[in-house]
Amino acid sequence: MADKEIETSRQKKATTIKRVFSLLLLILVAIISNAKVTLPRMFGDGMVLQRETNANLWGMARKNATVKVTTSWNKNTYKATADNEGRWRLAVSTPEAGGPYTITLSDGETTTLRDILIGEVWVCSGQSNMEMQMKGFKAQPVEGAIADCLHSSDDQLRMFTVKRNSQFLPVDTVSGAWTEASPGHTRDFSATAYYFGRELRRVLNIPVGLIVTSWGGSACEAWMTAEWLRAFPDAKIPQSAADIKSPNRTPTVLYNGMLHPLVGYTMRGVIWYQGEDNVPRYATYADMLGTMVRGWRVQWQQGDFPFYYCQIAPYDYSLIGWTVNSALLREQQARVEREVPNTAMAVLMDAGLEYGIHPRKKRQAGERLALLALGKTYGVEGIPDFARYESVEFRGDTAVVRFDRSKEWVYFDRGTTSDLFEISGSDKVFHPAKAWIERNRVYLHSDSVAHPVAVRYAFKNWADGDLFCDGLPISSFRSDDW
16 A cells, blocks of 8 residues: 555656646746847947948847837838747838937837937957957056046947857857946946047047957957858868867857857948967968958948958067067058958057057057048048058169158158168178158168168067158068068
8 A cells, every 4th residue: 555655646746747847838838929029139228320321120029920110210110020930130220320219129019229329330359459448457557548437428439348258159149238438337348449439439429339349369260150261271160069179269159159149230340459369370361351351241241341450569479489470460461451442450560568468558559440430431531541661672772662651751750760670682681771761761771781682660579660651650561571
């Protein structure tokens, strides 16, 4: 009898558990079937939508449901039908800059997004020098950041930081929230991106939204898809999650976790500060970055949107045991703007730090990116461009260096000459050169080189650049390809 009672008790418990499980399943199905519209996190209260365009919105709803989206600025209602998985997508017409507005979404239950501004949206990506917050890293401050944070309050400058996320497969959303610029929020935001956005706000006087998706130490390969990387056989594409040996350097993983969810968010353009991790692999960088830019553009379906990037700043890489000359990576970066349409490079030769890979002068980085955007994208007049090396002519024992985009005369920033130039004969041995300037030409001579055939400027890991034109530094360069 005791055994039968025990067995009967077990059967009753099993039946009870099955009933509870069935009830929970029914409740879950009911919740899912009646779930209100949801959106990826970058669509939220306080966001900025790109002005005067058709701005994309997408998300999840009940499967096959009709999703209605109403925008308060024009009272229009837009409709989309969710697919069998509940995915929906549509575009709303945006007005001139302004706000705040609301967006109401419904598939039977209403969701409202509030405090929405219409203005200019930029995606800001890269590695640590883009990620570096206004508060700096440990024992690595940002120059002038304390005062700039104190005076940063601006409810028309909105900031969104994507939380770090390394993934083997693409994901659909990110973690983060929109905030207004204020002393507390600005302190925790990317310094380069903040100074970029602050300058746009000052000049354009319209709302600006910045979406930062960056990870310190990340490789360019990590922000690309496997398809784009087929042209680069040295890139080790992970075949499973177990192959992800580095969360920020493994190819594809940051594209999957931190960029793919943003693709299609209607914006004006991208700013990029990355390259330090690729110094040891410098030879492929120009082709790789160009491939990445073209890939992003194809996926975003916004044509050749502006892509402005920082040239990495000088730093003594031998301090971390690297033997490659980082000027070779800077040279590769300088190629990109010549080869890829609607790209441009902000030079930081005067904004490096000999003993630190994270320069303090982030204001220069952000403001120079803003100069590129204001002049090239927004058509603001009176903005100088970065002059660059064009060619060299050899006249006996003297080399004459020419520059393009140099409407004004070139000059040395710390006197009448520079000690950053070198000159070589056919023996390929470089010697320090005496340098002097006439208008927008630099003349070079060395008593050690009777018949020069090549010149270099600041072509080494660390150099405090002193060659300028119209207030902006000129990149390191060389005339040879040795």
